[in-house]
Amino acid sequence: SQQGEEDPQALSIQEGENATMNCSYKTSINNLQWYRQNSGRGLVHLILIRSNEREKHSGRLRVTLDTSKKSSSLLITASRAADTASYFCAPPNQAGTALIFGKGTTLSVSS
Amino acid sequence: DVKVTQSSRYLVKRTGEKVFLECVQDMDHENMFWYRQDPGLGLRLIYFSYDVKMKEKGDIPEGYSVSREKKERFSLILESASTNQTSMYLCASSLSGSGNTGELFFGEGSRLTVL
Numbered sequence: 156s157q158q159g160e161e162d163p164q165a166l167s168i169q170e171g172e173n174a175t176m177n178c179s180y181k182t183s184i185n186n187l188q189w190y191r192q193n194s195g196r197g198l199v200h201l202i203l204i205r206s207n208e209r210e211k212h213s214g215r216l217r218v219t220l221d222t223s224k225k226s227s228s229l230l231i232t233a234s235r236a237a238d239t240a241s242y243f244c245a246p247p248n249q250a251g252t253a254l255i256f257g258k259g260t261t262l263s264v265s266s
Numbered sequence: 267d268v269k270v271t272q273s274s275r276y277l278v279k280r281t282g283e284k285v286f287l288e289c290v291q292d293m294d295h296e297n298m299f300w301y302r303q304d305p306g307l308g309l310r311l312i313y314f315s316y317d318v319k320m321k322e323k324g325d326i327p328e329g330y331s332v333s334r335e336k337k338e339r340f341s342l343i344l345e346s347a348s349t350n351q352t353s354m355y356l357c358a359s360s361l362s363g364s365g366n367t368g369e370l371f372f373g374e375g376s377r378l379t380v381l
Contacts, residue, residue, distance in 0.1 A: 186367060197270075197356055197372035198309075243309070247367035252316075253299060253324065254367055256309035 159187075159244040159257040167263045174231040176260040178244030179224075187220060188245045188254065189229050198243065198256075201229075234264045269293070272357050272373035279380050285344040287376050289357030296362035298340035299370065300324075300332065302353040309356065315340055316362065347380045354378075 162177045180187070186205045190198040204211045204220045204227065211218045217230040231238055241261045245254040273288035291298065299314040301324075311324030313332040321332050329351060333341040340359075344351055354377050358370040 188367075188369065190370075195354075195375070195377075197374045198358075198370070199372070200369045203369060245370075248311075251367055252322065253311055253314050254370060255311065255325075256301070258306065258308035 159246050159255060161242070161244055161257050161260040163260060164258065165261045165263070167265070168234055170235055170264055170266045172234055172264075174234050174238070174262055174264070176229045176242050176244075176262070178227045178229070178246075178257070180227075180244070180246040181225065182246075182249050184222070184246045185251065186247070187227050189216075189218060189227075190243045190245060190256070192241045192243065192259070194240070201242075231262075234262075236264050236266045238262060239264050270357055270359055270371050270373040272355075272376045274376050275374060277376060277378045279347050279378065281348060281380060283344075283347050283380075285347045285378065285380075287342040287344075287355050287357075287378070289340045289342070289359075289373055290338050291340075291359040291371070292338065293359060293361075293371065294337070295359035295371070296337070297360045297368075298334065299358045299360075300330075300340065300342045301356045301358065302326070303356055303375075304353050312342065312355075347378075349380050352378060352380045 188203045189201045192198045215232045241259040243259040270291045300312040301309040315334040331343045357373040360368045
């Protein structure tokens with residue numbers, strides 16, 4: 156089934172730096188979502204971008220969507236140690252009935 | 267504050283036991299989902315439900331069943347637990363009006379170990 160594939164699998168940066176995570180998916184979508192997961196906890200919704208949007212901002216988050224390339228990116232600006240977590244993109248499955256998650260990008264931000 | 271509550275954070279069961287994982291949401295959401303999460307495999311969809319007494323198979327339904335007798339409660343059942351079902355189980359819910367691919371609200375997860 157369709158799955159969001161995040162890249163890189165792991166990312167280590169210093170506080171204050173920007174972090175960019177990429178996502179590729181396989182079929183046409185009407186929206187794509189990004190989620191965050193702190194270690195051992197449930198996932199938390201970060202942002203949803205619709206297929207007719209190219210870019211969306213929320214605080215220090217910037218998400219882009221390129222439907223022609225079937226790809227999305229999540230940029231976290233001015234990272235903080237508290238941003239340390241795993242990040243997942245979640246496109247809908249082919250039937251549009253549920254979200255499909257990949258393996259995520261594990262971000263480590265050191266102070 | 268919206269909430270999805272999973273009844274047990276940690277469970278240890280023996281092979282062959284019947285296991286019930288309970289999930290309750292207080293947001294009046296129509297859609298509810300069960301995923302499992304394993305290292306290196308990400309989250310995989312087991313079952314979902316878009317209405318009371320309705321259920322749909324996800325990508326890995328084998329060895330599992332579900333029950334949705336009330337709108338707020340979605341139970342995952344392992345009829346005969348096996349060691350390969352040791353995993354983190356995550357429940358989620360969403361509004362129907364936002365489409366079945368609307369924002370998901372997750373519980374904290376239930377970490378099941380089958381010995």
